[in-house]
Amino acid sequence: MLNKSSIQLLSVAYFFAAPGLSFSLLTSRMPALSQRLGIDPAIVGLILFCLGCSSLCAMALTPKLTAKYSSKRLITIAALLCPLFVILCGLSPNIYVFFVCVAALGLSLGFVDVTMNVQGVLLEKAENKSRLSFLHAVFALAAAAASFASGLLTSLGADPYLNFLILGVPYACFIPLASKRLFDDKESDEEKTERTKSVKSVPLFIIFCGVFCLLASETEGVVVDWGSLYMASLDGVSQAIAALTFGFFSLATAGCRLFCDRLRDNYGDKTIAAAGGVLSSLGGLLVVLTPSFPLLTLIGFALLGAGLSPIVPILFSAGGKVPGVSPAIASSTIALFNYGGMLFVPPLFGYIVQHTSLAMPFICSIFSCLVIAVGCGVLLNKRPH
Template identity: 30%
Template sequence: MRPARATRLIFLLSGIGMASWAPMVPYAKQRLGLDDATLGLVLLCMGCGAVAAMPLAGFFTHRFGNRDVIGISGLMVCLALPLLTIAPDVYWLAAALLFFGASLGVVDVAMNAHAVDVEKHAGKPMMSGFHGLFSVGGLVGSAGMAALLKAGAPLTGSALAVSVALLAIVLTQWKHFIVRLDEDGHVRGGGFRMPSATIFLLGFLCLVVFLAEGAMLDWSAVFLRFSRGFDASSAGLGYAAFSVAMACGRLLGDRITAHVGPVTIVRGGAFVAALGFFIATLVPWGPAALFGFVLVGLGASNIVPVLFSAAGRQSGTSAGIGIATVTSLGYAGMLAGPAAIGFAAHLSSLPTALCGVAVLLVIVSFCASIVRR
């Protein structure tokens, strides 16, 4: 089905676009002479741009349909990547990152809303596979950009090469995106409605899961280095183990969801992820920590896709508005969560703070029935 293929490719584009920035960060730091504190503030602009744009993306998809919102925001991502390499000072870099983050945020909401329509049309779970392609895109984007730079390609030229590849995806797939369909295949109408309480609860659950993912990104290496005695060169193994487990779980997730149902995915997945945090923090042995991080990746891998699908199926709210609300709350958790963990670790200890994340995941497990079809 062409819309399904187009959806897979736009998830891949989003992963490639986001991850391509990571190898460019050291170049921006060196070129503009930024210290660590300034760089940290500038990097926050990307997330702030995404969170600020997501509610607008929900309105745009509700008003104009998914096709053009995906296409235009995809073009914006292609434009933003080269701009990041030519910003002449820190203020222009901050502005470029706001634009880049906003573009990715709009793509994120629109592609997930479109994925809900594709799922409805196919009559089977597909969201986990789409998110698996996003994870694959992350690996391809970071590795591809790093390979170009290592081969001696200029920074701006490398960014342009990635942008051209992404542009080809946007231009060839634009016409294959569904505008916006209801149960009978007709374009949905109706005015704007505030999201329901159910949508906000789904958003809270998404916030917790994204907080757990942010904890792995920002704190797993620190935990292994200073709490489990890993040397600095191998402390990154924790996040690598988590990432591989999550990618594998998502690529298999649609079959598992079709077999056991969305409630079991959320209930069991949140419990497994919580168990992973507990094992990593309570068993004072390095390999046990790595095993725990694998469990976190496997358990969390399919919760967010199921939550997005549930948000897009709520009656009385368009898929775009529902997913925009859930996504905004989720990304807010990813942005603010690691800082909250750092504050909690300062008051107690990092293992204790990570145990707190496990307790929140247990709460997610108890709330799993909200995603029942």
């Protein structure tokens, strides 16, 4: 029999699955959707870019909406809309309707991303335990499960909209039940006035949490955008082997996040974040120094994922607990940096790669990981109390 604490943890975790599930469903069936709608790869890239931009807009709006309606109400509505807009993407009759549905999905994903971290911070505060690493692992595992399930349904000949219905509707049905266990954080007028007086702008501590999140997400984005291309450029590496690159990285990230909370409680966030930065930089070194040994290169990508696994959860947790600052404002600020790093920085390496080599993005990522190791160690040592 589950106790109250476990039920609350699973309820919050259920909402962390929403963005991973929804985004993975859409991207896994994008080839079929683009073929049916007659969309070329350049337009697909533009549509996905607009999805990211609409998510960033939602993240910027979330603190005001959370202050007015509470993160509990906002995340419940947005999480219900995520599978709905994915299904509508599958039913889109033309590119224009598809574009609108994708943009609406991006807004919903942005709202969920901030509010789920708000709920995670509130859970950590209530239990005085580390929880965000596990919760972020649920996000990654939901994405992986949706991808594998979509692959199975594709092999069985299911149309994208049927794929979305089969996986999206059952998830949506349990959202009202899970939402009952969420934290209601709507502020009273007195609390809002007091917080506004005490904090005139976002503290530098939260800004730096965002900057280090940007470096971590930039490194993840480099693996997503350039990892398989780098592997495929190595002698004797097939396309099938190159396709495993992000799999090694993401499985290591998700697997380590399942256990990181216990390490955080035992050794402290500062130690784990610094160690993670060092481990990820060693993984990056292995990637660029072993081009003749593909297995070692893949292990390097796994070490990159393992080292980065605790960074983002730790920074969201630290930023969300700054005294006098709403967790919604902190989470929104950090999320903007986080997604901005993944969305905008990796494509910039295209010009650099053109004039150097495919190894250059990973060489830059090594330095990013070292900055994370040193910077997080210093930053978390000066955490406001």
